[in-house]
Amino acid sequence: MGVAARIVLYAPNDYIAKWACSRAFLRIAQLEETMSDYRSDSELMWLCREGHLAPVRVSNDLFFVLRKALELSQRSNGAFDITVGPFVSLWRRARKTKQMPTENELNEAKKLVGWQKVQLDDSNQTVKLAVAGMKLDLGGIAKGYAADCALKVIKKFGISRALIELGGDIVLGDPPPDRKGWRIGILDEKGKPKKVLELANCAVSTSGSTEQFIEIDGRRYAHIIDPKTGLGLTKLVLVTVIAKDGITADSLATALCVLGEKEGRKLAETYGSIAFFQEKSLD
Numbered sequence: 001m002g003v004a005a006r007i008v009l010y011a012p013n014d015y016i017a018k019w020a021c022s023r024a025f026l027r028i029a030q031l032e033e034t035m036s037d038y039r040s041d042s043e044l045m046w047l048c049r050e051g052h053l054a055p056v057r058v059s060n061d062l063f064f065v066l067r068k069a070l071e072l073s074q075r076s077n078g079a080f081d082i083t084v085g086p087f088v089s090l091w092r093r094a095r096k097t098k099q100m101p102t103e104n105e106l107n108e109a110k111k112l113v114g115w116q117k118v119q120l121d122d123s124n125q126t127v128k129l130a131v132a133g134m135k136l137d138l139g140g141i142a143k144g145y146a147a148d149c150a151l152k153v154i155k156k157f158g159i160s161r162a163l164i165e166l167g168g169d170i171v172l173g174d175p176p177p178d179r180k181g182w183r184i185g186i187l188d189e190k191g192k193p194k195k196v197l198e199l200a201n202c203a204v205s206t207s208g209s210t211e212q213f214i215e216i217d218g219r220r221y222a223h224i225i226d227p228k229t230g231l232g233l234t235k236l237v238l239v240t241v242i243a244k245d246g247i248t249a250d251s252l253a254t255a256l257c258v259l260g261e262k263e264g265r266k267l268a269e270t271y272g273s274i275a276f277f278q279e280k281s282l283d
């Protein structure tokens, strides 16, 4: 998933701690094999190749993540959209060549984008893609889900006091002994601590345009794509979301970057989540 994974936990002894961690890391690796868009042999890439021919039956993990992603697409009015893969590919090429995609390329990509083009059948757990050449990208949601799954594994060992961190996505179990919560710092866009929160049994995700971006003709385009334009966000935005679990926090944080503060806060509320915004327009 392109990030370091970190687990902090309190266990009765070293042996159980190591055993629980190694199992949790294995689970994360397994999810990467399922959902990576970098590995051509992942279940996700196989779905992208075959999914337009006939409905494809997928694993429980992949189906669950796709279901959640599409629900958020609908609730965010398309701001969160896992079908942006073709736009992401153009962005990645622009990062290498320092050249913007042409109008024609953007229009061609647009034909493959749109969350309504992914059709799920709950009773058969199958997925159908409306057109050939679609590319699904779970980069905005899979890390949070993987952290949720890692915590579940750890709990099976009888350990409840744990923290899982995958890049900007953190999932928290019970707090450390004699503490009310895990101390989580919220940083400003320069990386300086803005607030410290004590949290437990929830998830915290941060997304933004401040860390990964390309600069072309003096303009910055972030790795988060506005599905309406097909281009990376040009505003400076950093959003932190506190939600009940990792999959919600991760996907909401990405969606809220696109939506902006006013709409974003409303959406976060409908998920019972709290959002912190730091936003500046560069236009």
Ligand code: AMP
Pocket: 079, 080, 081, 082, 084, 088, 137, 138, 139, 140, 141, 206, 207, 208, 223, 224, 225, 226, 227, 250, 253, 254, 258
């Ligand atoms: P995050 O770091 O969690 O905010 O996720 C960013 C990643 O999500 C990007 O690198 C893309 O892989 C993917 N992505 C970009 N734009 C969108 C979008 N509008 N909706 C869903 N996923 C996106």
Ligand code: MG
Pocket: 139, 140, 141, 205, 207, 249, 250, 251, 252, 253, 254
């Ligand atoms: Mg995210």
